[in-house]
Amino acid sequence: MTSRISENLDTLPNYLRTAKLPDGESNLGEVISAIALATKAIARKVRRARINDDIIGSVGATNVQGEDQQKLDVISNDLLIHCLSANPNVGVIGSEEEDDVVVVRPTAVGGEYCVLFDPLDGSSNIDVAAGVGTIFSVLRIADGADGDAAALQPGKAQVAAGYVLYGSSVLMVLTLGNGVDMFVLDPELGEFVLVQTRLEVPREKKVRSINGAYRFDFAQGYQDYLAWTESHGYGSRYIGSMVADVHRTLLKGGVFLYPATTSAPDGKLRLMYEANPMSLLVEQAGGSAVTGTGRILDVQPGELHQRTPVVLGSAGEVEIVLSHL
Numbered sequence: 001m002t003s004r005i006s007e008n009l010d011t012l013p014n015y016l017r018t019a020k021l022p023d024g025e026s027n028l029g030e031v032i033s034a035i036a037l038a039t040k041a042i043a044r045k046v047r048r049a050r051i052n053d054d055i056i057g058s059v060g061a062t063n064v065q066g067e068d069q070q071k072l073d074v075i076s077n078d079l080l081i082h083c084l085s086a087n088p089n090v091g092v093i094g095s096e097e098e099d100d101v102v103v104v105r106p107t108a109v110g111g112e113y114c115v116l117f118d119p120l121d122g123s124s125n126i127d128v129a130a131g132v133g134t135i136f137s138v139l140r141i142a143d144g145a146d147g148d149a150a151a152l153q154p155g156k157a158q159v160a161a162g163y164v165l166y167g168s169s170v171l172m173v174l175t176l177g178n179g180v181d182m183f184v185l186d187p188e189l190g191e192f193v194l195v196q197t198r199l200e201v202p203r204e205k206k207v208r209s210i211n212g213a214y215r216f217d218f219a220q221g222y223q224d225y226l227a228w229t230e231s232h233g234y235g236s237r238y239i240g241s242m243v244a245d246v247h248r249t250l251l252k253g254g255v256f257l258y259p260a261t262t263s264a265p266d267g268k269l270r271l272m273y274e275a276n277p278m279s280l281l282v283e284q285a286g287g288s289a290v291t292g293t294g295r296i297l298d299v300q301p302g303e304l305h306q307r308t309p310v311v312l313g314s315a316g317e318v319e320i321v322l323s324h325l
C-alpha cells in the first residue's frame, strides 16, 4: 500500500533497530542511541549560545572550577559522559576534555564498548555562530582490557564512527562499518531522521581545504603541492572546524589537509577521536585518509591524546597530494 504520509519518519531509533549490525555487535545500536541523545542535548545548548550566558564565557568569579568549566566544550563533555555512563554496554570512555580514559564499568559486568570522542570540535567557532561538531569513535573492548588497553587500538578496529554537525541544520553522519548514512535532526520530532544512504565522496574535485597561513611551516612537499594547485585551477575552502570541513569534503569532494608544522611536528589533530573516526567515514564512503606516509587507520596508537598529520578526502585528490611528498 502506498503511504499517504509525506513526513520523514525514518528515525534513527528505527534505523538502529533494523540495521544489519556486525556479528556479535547486537548492543552497538544502544551505544549509538546514547550518543544521539547527548548530541541532541548539545544541539539545544549550541542553539542557545549568547541567549544563556552559561554557554559562552564564565558565570562569575565565584565559580571555584574557573570559567573554563562553563565553556560549551566542557558542558558537551559532561553531557556525553552522563549519557554514555548510563548505558550498560559502555565500559570505557576517552575524551579530548579528560586527561585519562574513564573506566565506567569492567568488561566482566557488560562494559563491552569503548567510546572515544571530541565533545565539541571547532569550539572557537561558537563565538561567531559558525559550524561546530561532535566526533565519536566506538571500539569493542577485548575481555579484561579495562583501562588504556581498551582504547589504544588502531582505527581499523572501530566498529562504528560518526560526527554530528551543529550547522544551519543539525545532522549526524554515521558508519557501522558498512557504508555511510546521513540523518538530520527534525527539531519538532526531536529525532534524527534518515535523509541519505550510502554516501560516496566524489573521486575528484579541485578543492583543497587547509590553513594556508602555515604554508611555510609545512614540509617542502606540501608547499610544492599548494603551488601546484594554484596553477591547476583549484579552489580553496577552510572553515577551521574539522567537522564542517570534512563534511563538505565528504559531500562535495576535494581534500582536507592538516600536515605537520615546524611548531607542531606531529600535526594538530588527535588520532583517536578526530582522525580515526573521520578516516573510517571517508574510507567507507570510497575516499582515502593518510598521514602522508601511510594509512591513518593502520596507525598503532601509543597514547590517548596523540596527534597525527591528516590528509583525507577524494581518493584521486589524496593521490595527487601524495605524489608531491
Ligand code: AHG
Residues within 6 Å of the ligand: 096, 118, 120, 121, 122, 123, 124, 211, 240, 241, 242, 243, 258, 268
Ligand atoms: P577543537 O576545537 O576540538 O580543539 O578542534 C579544533 C581543530 C579542528 O576543528 C580544526 O580542523 C583545527 O582545529 C583548526 O586549526 P587551525 O586554527 O590551526 O587551522
Ligand code: MN
Residues within 6 Å of the ligand: 118, 120, 121, 122, 242, 274
Ligand atoms: Mn577538535
Ligand code: MN
Residues within 6 Å of the ligand: 073, 096, 118, 119, 120, 121, 122, 123
Ligand atoms: Mn574539541
